[in-house]
Amino acid sequence: MTEDKKEFWRWTESNWKNPDMEWKDAQFISVGIDVGSVSSQAVIMADGQVLAYGNMRTGSDSPNSARNALNFAMEALGDMPEDRMDYCIGTGYGRVNVPFADRTITEIACHARGANFIYGPNVRTVLDVGGQDIKAIQCDEKGKVTNFLMNDKCAAGTGRGMEVFADMLGVSIQEVGDRSFEFKGEEPPAVSSTCVVYAKSEAAGLLRMGWAREKVLAAYCKAMAERIYSLVERVGVKSEFAVTGGMAKNRGVMDRIMPLIGMDRLTTPWDTQIAGAVGAALFSHALCMKGKGRKK
Amino acid sequence: MITAGIDCGAKNTKTIILDKGKITGKALVATGFDQEKAVRESLEKAVADAGIRTEDIEKICGTGSGRNAIAMADDKINEIKAMAKGAVFFFPDARTVADVGAEEGRAAKINASGIPEDFAINEKCAAGAGTFIESMGRALETPLDEMGPLALTSNKEIPMNAQCAIFAESEVVGLIHANTAKNDISKAIHDAMASRVVSMIRRIGINREVVMLGGVGNNPGFLEAMRRDLSLDTIWIPEAPEFGSAVGAAAAAAEDA
Amino acid sequence: MLANYGYKDASGDYFITIDTDKCNGCGDCAAVCPVDLFAGMDEDPNDPLRVEPVAIVAGTKKNKVKYECNPCKPEANRPPLPCVAACATAAISHSW
Numbered sequence: 001m002t003e004d005k006k007e008f009w010r011w012t013e014s015n016w017k018n019p020d021m022e023w024k025d026a027q028f029i030s031v032g033i034d035v036g037s038v039s040s041q042a043v044i045m046a047d048g049q050v051l052a053y054g055n056m057r058t059g060s061d062s063p064n065s066a067r068n069a070l071n072f073a074m075e076a077l078g079d080m081p082e083d084r085m086d087y088c089i090g091t092g093y094g095r096v097n098v099p100f101a102d103r104t105i106t107e108i109a110c111h112a113r114g115a116n117f118i119y120g121p122n123v124r125t126v127l128d129v130g131g132q133d134i135k136a137i138q139c140d141e142k143g144k145v146t147n148f149l150m151n152d153k154c155a156a157g158t159g160r161g162m163e164v165f166a167d168m169l170g171v172s173i174q175e176v177g178d179r180s181f182e183f184k185g186e187e188p189p190a191v192s193s194t195c196v197v198y199a200k201s202e203a204a205g206l207l208r209m210g211w212a213r214e215k216v217l218a219a220y221c222k223a224m225a226e227r228i229y230s231l232v233e234r235v236g237v238k239s240e241f242a243v244t245g246g247m248a249k250n251r252g253v254m255d256r257i258m259p260l261i262g263m264d265r266l267t268t269p270w271d272t273q274i275a276g277a278v279g280a281a282l283f284s285h286a287l288c289m290k291g292k293g294r295k296k
Numbered sequence: 297m298i299t300a301g302i303d304c305g306a307k308n309t310k311t312i313i314l315d316k317g318k319i320t321g322k323a324l325v326a327t328g329f330d331q332e333k334a335v336r337e338s339l340e341k342a343v344a345d346a347g348i349r350t351e352d353i354e355k356i357c358g359t360g361s362g363r364n365a366i367a368m369a370d371d372k373i374n375e376i377k378a379m380a381k382g383a384v385f386f387f388p389d390a391r392t393v394a395d396v397g398a399e400e401g402r403a404a405k406i407n408a409s410g411i412p413e414d415f416a417i418n419e420k421c422a423a424g425a426g427t428f429i430e431s432m433g434r435a436l437e438t439p440l441d442e443m444g445p446l447a448l449t450s451n452k453e454i455p456m457n458a459q460c461a462i463f464a465e466s467e468v469v470g471l472i473h474a475n476t477a478k479n480d481i482s483k484a485i486h487d488a489m490a491s492r493v494v495s496m497i498r499r500i501g502i503n504r505e506v507v508m509l510g511g512v513g514n515n516p517g518f519l520e521a522m523r524r525d526l527s528l529d530t531i532w533i534p535e536a537p538e539f540g541s542a543v544g545a546a547a548a549a550a551e552d553a
Numbered sequence: 554m555l556a557n558y559g560y561k562d563a564s565g566d567y568f569i570t571i572d573t574d575k576c577n578g579c580g581d582c583a584a585v586c587p588v589d590l591f592a593g594m595d596e597d598p599n600d601p602l603r604v605e606p607v608a609i610v611a612g613t614k615k616n617k618v619k620y621e622c623n624p625c626k627p628e629a630n631r632p633p634l635p636c637v638a639a640c641a642t643a644a645i646s647h648s649w
Contacts, residue, residue, distance in 0.1 A: 060470070060473065104598075105598065105601045106598045106599045108599045109598075109599050109600060109601055132463065144554075144600070144602070145554050145599060145600060146554055146555070147554065147555040147557070148554070148555070148556060148557060148599065149557035149559075149568065150557075151560045151561055152560075152616065153459050153460060153559075153560035153562060153615075153616035154421070154459075154460045154560060154561070154562035154563070155460050155461075155462035155463055156562070156563065160462060160463070160466075161462065164462060193420070193563070194420060194421075194562070194563035195420055195421050195422050195461070195562070195563040196460075196461075196462045197422035197427055197431060197461045197462065198399065198420070198422060198427075198563070205329050208329055209329075230561065231561060234557065234561075234566075234568070235555075235557070283601055286602075414628050414629050415628070416628050418564055419563075419564055420563035420564050421562045421563040421564040423562070424564070459562075459616045459617060460562070491620070492620060495619075495620035495623050496623075498623055498624070499623040499626065499627060499628050500627070500628045500629070501627065501629075
């Protein structure tokens with residue numbers, strides 16, 4: 001684990017190796033790289049099972065971010081030579097900047113497939129709230145997409161919107177969830193402006209009126225929840241429901257979305273941020289099985 | 297007859313005193329967080345500017361997003377009617393009018409009597425309003441009133457991809473890091489903003505000359521970008537375009553009185 | 554698959570939905586669109602296992618749908634949209 005405490009809105013980077021598996025035993029080593037706007041993940045699979053992963057910040061330079069994420073996962077793995085990799089798929093916002101990828105696939109397909117893996121085949125609705133987008137996806141029992149939308153035009157409801165807001169209030173992004181429940185009295189109504197720029201001015205007005213920062217956070221988390229729900233509603237909610245992406249870790253928003261969704265969300269021991277890379281690695285594996293892996 | 301028009305906007309509250317078709321007083325105050333106070337102050341200042349007493353005003357008409365805070369208004373009209381009346385007050389031949397303020401952009405097609413026949417509004421999203429340029433100015437560390445003149449010194453075409461003020465800020469920071477000249481970035485910002493406003497105007501159809509009202513009308517960089525995008529030689533702008541809707545409200549009060 | 558291209562921002566909903574189960578990738582929509590909104594693809598970037606061609610909304614245009622579609626959507630009335638009219642399999646719909 002590495003941690004950077006200098007910039008308070010950052011989250012923690014991590015890498016992991018599956019202690020029950022060895023790369024030497026695998027027939028196919030497939031790799032998925034998800035280069036998002038805020039974070040990048042590399043997932044290394046052995047015959048369709050997760051062997052290791054790395055989850056890092058995306059730097060200003062996408063090709064380096066893809067490389068760094070892969071190196072970080074390889075570091076966890078220890079001694080596997082890189083040319084052992086049979087196929088690699090890049091996905092995410094920066095997918096065209098994965099120089100060592102054999103193919104690119106959109107994050108829509110990868111998130112559905114990844115959610116099917118980490119949450120199981122009963123998942124029908126996947127919500128992914130990333131740094132710069134919101135994805136709402138319906139999929140079948142195989143993780144094939146049946147209906148989707150992706151909103152990456154507007155910052156409202158995205159991780160970036162939350163960062164801008166947390167930054168203005170001087171609250172660390174990891175603390176937003178808990179702090180948004182630490183106010184006295186009734187839950188306030190949602191901030192009425194959807195646009196993040198206008199929501200900031202609205203919040204400045206609420207602070208001036210004497211609202212505690214926690215109460216303003218509560219009102220914004222509620223606005224985020226309503227905004228995100230309005231997008232999920234467009235594709236429709238079918239049971240069972242799962243959430244991936246960084247926002248899944250923010251209970252300030254998640255605890256306020258779930259009553260709107262009206263059903264429980266599936267839980268998983270996996271880090272939800274790796275779903276896209278898991279999906280990419282699974283498509284890599286599927287292509288290896290079809291004989292499309294790199295020639296040895 | 298003396299009438300007053302008060303336009304309580306998101307950023308500023310404007311009052312116009314009209315005496316027999318002539319502007320005799322005006323005032324602009326920041327709306328801030330207390331709209332009612334801003335309305336009172338702007339009216340007091342405009343009355344003082346006109347050298348009259350408040351009792352001399354026969355009729356007051358209010359408009360703007362905060363028009364419900366204008367307690368002393370005899371009548372209230374919506375922003376579209378106000379901007380249409382304002383446009384024909386200055387330019388009787390005006391048939392297309394755009395009004396871009398801090399938080400909203402509007403365009404309307406109007407007839408010879410200044411009645412709106414069709415309109416489009418870009419509201420609640422900062423990408424299509426004056427706030428966009430102001431936010432980008434902060435990222436560029438350039439005051440708002442220097443943004444337009446700075447854009448005029450560039451002739452480069454840099455496309456901006458982000459359609460959201462928040463995302464565009466990151467894009468501007470990226471351009472700064474890539475050592476793009478400040479004036480070129482400023483032009484890119486104005487071009488992006490103008491293309492959104494022009495697209496709104498196109499949706500109602502460009503009907504003879506275009507009149508521009510609202511605070512953004514003071515920005516020469518924006519006007520130049522708009523003129524270029526519309527392929528027009530001139531865009532008609534009154535002196536102090538930010539008072540356009542207040543003038544329209546005052547003119548509406550005079551008609552009805 | 555219902556592919557919803559476009560967005561929702563504070564000013565409204567701007568989505569173009571392509572039903573990829575109906576779309577046969579003929580490209581008629583791309584041919585009639587005055588602003589080149591559509592692109593015919595040999596491979597569906599959202600469905601890697603599909604083999605038939607398909608139409609998508611171009612990545613450079615999807616976040617400007619509100620503005621790009623204006624020429625076909627005058628404020629005054631609602632004429633039939635060329636892309637919708639051209640699609641023989643009725644695969645395209647607009648949210649506004």
